[in-house]
């Protein structure tokens with residue numbers, strides 16, 4: 001039992017010390033462990049998802065915060081509080097494990113402290129929570145600066161954004177239309193007892209009523225389906241690649257949109273560029289599984305001279321690196337690690353990438369700019385600035401999707417581009433703007 005908890009502490013310690021994302025740390029630590037994976041993930045995701053509340057509670061219980069070198073003890077304490085409040089583990093077992101973990105961490109001196117803090121929480125929980133109730137971290141379970149930004153940009157959507165962002169995300173798959181129709185695949189799922197329903201906007205998506213391991217999906221290894229949120233599925237549907245067209249996926253890993261573009265048009269000539277070598281390998285794996293291929297470059301997409309042969313592209317996706325504030329529910333460590341200064345840095349990177357990648361678009365060709373962000377400076381303000389300096393660029397409507405999205409009531413058409421908000425049982429937050437280069 002405690003092995004899983006010990007690994008969870010290791011992962012959480014790295015996340016709390018800002019040494020990488022939760023998914024990266026998890027994949028490092030749980031690569032060879034089958035047993036206990038579920039518990040490790042539940043503990044790590046749970047602590048991150050509830051971090052703003054757990055952190056406020058923990059700090060109120062400690063006379064002074066743990067030192068940096070004892071972040072592992074803090075992770076242990078947060079994990080204890082998480083289990084007491086959100087899991088069915090009996091209280092006495094939680095306390096016993098937390099104390100044992102101090103010993104496993106070779107910090108016997110912390111056993112009494114950890115035990116006392118958790119016991120006090122159990123004893124005085126009602127009073128403790130009543131004292132903290134007015135703190136925004138408790139009300140929203142979100143860092144204060146993020147709440148402020150959401151409030152500033154989307155006052156009418158604030159409550160629903162917060163609610164969807166704090167919820168468990170649904171599992172959404174994309175059916176590979178080159179292999180099987182969505183209807184047939186839905187039947188194949190049902191034959192295995194997997195209940196699903198169709199996505200309302202994407203033409204290829206299915207939401208599973210209960211998330212399952214991918215190897216249980218029919219013909220997954222043969223490429224019949226892929227895990228991809230509905231909002232991300234829209235990119236290829238908006239761009240509509242055609243046979244023979246030269247297409248660029250500029251920030252491509254792990255290759256979700258690369259694969260989808262090729263499923264829709266296996267005969268298009270696709271180039272995918274990705275900065276990180278280890279992430280490029282994920283594109284290769286995904287394309288291998290789908291039985292599709294593209295020209296892959298490990299490069300800074302903005303350094304055109306390092307990968308581009310000068311032949312312009314008919315269609316381009318720039319799925320830019322972003323704050324991921326539309327997908328916090330899938331990456332809850334964002335609540336811990338994302339800082340306001342990151343947004344400024346990302347805006348500068350996006351601006352530079354957009355200006356450079358625009359040079360690769362053919363006159364008359366299209367560039368779809370997208371982010372999984374809810375921040376206006378990364379989205380509509382970015383595009384407004386771009387259009388001001390690029391007289392050869394024109395905005396285009398997102399074909400049929402705008403009407404469908406508007407009907408579903410979860411899109412806002414902005415002066416520049418289209419913003420999707422996360423919805424509880426539906427898609428993630430995303431932003432798209434389709435640009436055409438004047439012929």
Ligand SMILES: C[S@@+](CC[C@H](N)C(=O)[O-])C[C@H]1O[C@@H](n2cnc3c(N)ncnc32)[C@H](O)[C@@H]1O
Nearest residue numbers: 251252253254255256257274275300301319321
């Ligand atoms: C939002 S993710 C892309 C997701 C991907 N399009 C998909 O659908 O699976 C952004 C990706 O851009 C990569 N990236 C960041 N800066 C880059 C750059 N300058 N050139 C190329 N790729 C970059 C990141 O490593 C990351 O894999």
